[in-house]
Amino acid sequence: MSWRFVSLPPQDGYHMVTSFVSVADYVSRGGKDTLLVFYADKPFVNVGVHQEVWLEVNLEFTKKMGISVVRRDLGGGTVVITPGEHDYFIVVRAEEAPSTPKALYEKYLTPVVNVLKSYGINAELRDQDIVVNGKKISGNGAMTYDKAVVVTGNILLSLDVDLISKCVKVPSEKFRDKMAKEMSDWLTSVEKEIGYVPPREEINKRLKEEFEKWLNVKFEDASLTPEEIQLWEKLARDKMNEEWVYYKDNRHPELKTERCVKINNAVALCHIDYKARKLLRITVKIVSKKIDEISISGDFFVMSPKGFIEELEDSLKGVDVAKYQEVVKKMFEDKKPVIFGFAADDLIKAIDELMKKPEVQEVI
Known part of the structure; x- marks a missing residue:
């Protein structure tokens, strides 16, 4: 050849x-x-x-x-x-x-x-x-x-x-x-x-x-x-x-934080770095016990499909904090992404860890 x-x-x-x-x-x-x-x-x-x-x-x-x-x-x-x-x-x-x-x-x-x-x-x-x-x-x-x-x-x-x-x-x-x-x-x-x-x-x-x-x-x-x-x-x-x-950065202008803060009784902003096979950096804004916005970034590789991370972020907007695991699992089942660096379980564990932060617990 x-x-x-x-x-x-x-x-x-x-x-x-x-x-x-x-x-x-x-x-x-x-x-x-x-x-x-x-x-x-x-x-x-x-x-x-x-x-x-x-x-x-x-x-x-x-x-x-x-x-x-x-x-x-x-x-x-x-x-x-x-x-x-x-x-x-x-x-x-x-x-x-x-x-x-x-x-x-x-x-x-x-x-x-x-x-x-x-x-x-x-x-x-x-x-x-x-x-x-x-x-x-x-x-x-x-x-x-x-x-x-x-x-x-x-x-x-x-x-x-x-x-x-x-x-x-x-x-x-x-x-x-x-x-x-x-x-x-x-x-x-x-x-x-x-x-x-x-x-x-x-x-x-x-x-x-x-x-x-x-x-x-x-x-x-x-x-x-x-x-x-x-x-x-x-x-x-x-x-x-x-x-x-x-x-x-411009996709999530309100999520620029590297710590967790309780903004008021209904709102919290929290960031976590989670080491799966590659690094996951997650920032979430919680409003009235729902995910108002989420940023999923890191040094992983998404081979396919194109735009999967953005679609995943969008699918989690407005989701009750008790139900995000179901949404993540369904997205991975439906889209079957080829990702080098993390799996659906890693992402769920990372968000779970973030949700256990005291600042988040106080508003959920």
């Missing part, structure tokens, strides 16, 4: 997070499966599609430094992308892709693991990440687009822990110092592992070789088509729109 190999020059954040969508559109219309590689020309903060910017990003610092905040179409957590990464995007026809996230990642990330091993790095796949002796060296995500599936990720060539820690929102500066130290403990890079950064051309050559061997395919060096470039430019412009960047 013949694949395209496309290597692009460095790009800004808006072009970084939209390139694979235009390629997925091409593949959906019958184009060849594609491996796309390039990297960022300058640092930017990349928030997951299901995250709220105000909860995740140190906006005071990013604005002061002129660092863009970009919302991608993929789930996962907030990451600070720097020119020290080598990014790849694997775009294939949906019928070729395994239906479970675990099998999908194994199929398309094993060649990346093998490239790292070729440098003497003890790399292994753990869920959707590639780790070296327990430290992450590659973060990855996946999404469906029409008739295509996209797996996107990076190889950390070098790390700027100081910059990364300053871009992320934390409770205090003391905590930021602690986070920077912890980041050094759970992140690694090719440079840290082998003492130097290999040339990107060499990494690309090895990626091609490993993908060809593992998937039994043959690459042809190619460029993006004029149609892909045209769509890519439009999508990048759309991503620059602040309405999109702050979409999740």
Whole structure:
């Protein structure tokens, strides 16, 4: 089988997070499966599609430094992308892709693991990440687009822990110092592992070789088509729109709190962070013993259906606090979402825990 190999020059954040969508559109219309590689020309903060910017990003610092905040179409957590990464995007026809996230990642990330091993790095796949002796060296995500599936990720060539820690929102500066130290403990890079950064051309050559061997395919060096470039430019412009960047924040303007407060005898506002397989961040406004509004955010991945989280939030509006479990279960049964990071039971447990907070108990 013949694949395209496309290597692009460095790009800004808006072009970084939209390139694979235009390629997925091409593949959906019958184009060849594609491996796309390039990297960022300058640092930017990349928030997951299901995250709220105000909860995740140190906006005071990013604005002061002129660092863009970009919302991608993929789930996962907030990451600070720097020119020290080598990014790849694997775009294939949906019928070729395994239906479970675990099998999908194994199929398309094993060649990346093998490239790292070729440098003497003890790399292994753990869920959707590639780790070296327990430290992450590659973060990855996946999404469906029409008739295509996209797996996107990076190889950390070098790390700027100081910059990364300053871009992320934390409770205090003391905590930021602690986070920077912890980041050094759970992140690694090719440079840290082998003492130097290999040339990107060499990494690309090895990626091609490993993908060809593992998937039994043959690459042809190619460029993006004029149609892909045209769509890519439009999508990048759309991503620059602040309405999109702050979409999740603006959807719930009254739910900006990281604590629980009783507003009066009938109203409470409460937030909880709940660790399922991935992090769930839930904020609920209770009015007269009903869920007036709920925000469900976090670093999880929703493979399908598109818009499931928003539909789930909407379905819970106006629901009696004693009946939300039934609504959650029915939504999961009816829509059969493919989610990497949490299940219906996790969400119910998280909301249960939130409902047990004293501030909430006083109004229900």
